[in-house]
Each structure stands twice: as C-alpha cells, then as structure tokens.
Amino acid sequence: MSEPMIAQKAPYEVEVEAGKTYFWCACGHSKTQPFCDGSHRHTHMTPIKFVAEESETVYLCGCKHSESKPFCDGTHAHLDT
Numbered sequence: 001m002s003e004p005m006i007a008q009k010a011p012y013e014v015e016v017e018a019g020k021t022y023f024w025c026a027c028g029h030s031k032t033q034p035f036c037d038g039s040h041r042h043t044h045m046t047p048i049k050f051v052a053e054e055s056e057t058v059y060l061c062g063c064k065h066s067e068s069k070p071f072c073d074g075t076h077a078h079l080d081t
Helices: none
Strands: 012-016 021-024 048-051 056-060
Touching: none
Parallel strands: none
Antiparallel strands: 012 056, 021 048
C-alpha cells in the first residue's frame, strides 16, 4: 500500500482540548476516524501525533492527502476518487 485510503472527501470537525495529545490516522483504515486505532500496523504509514495548543474546533483531514497534515487544506476538493 503506497497511498492512504480516502476515509471521506471532507474534513472531520473535531473539538480538541488544550494540552491533550491526539494521534491522527494517516492510513485511512481506522474505524475511529479521524483518529488512529492501530489499523496502520500492516502498512508503511504511521499516525501523526499532535498536541492541541488550545481548546477549539479544528478540521482534520479526511482524505488523507492534505499538505497540512493532520489539518484539512482543501485538497479533497481536487481528488478524482
């Protein structure tokens, strides 16, 4: 597997808490999108760890192709699949 699976062609709107650590699913196979559940074990991909700087609503990438991982940058609007 060289490309991540597109989980959805839209961002995930998520409430994060300041100081809390999150692991964003990079492979697209997690059943707990947009967060990692360990499904990447059989891929070359690993989740992306991030710590919320403040408590707020963030938009995490659902297509897994953002250049601003783990955050959505609108790439999903240009994907063919």
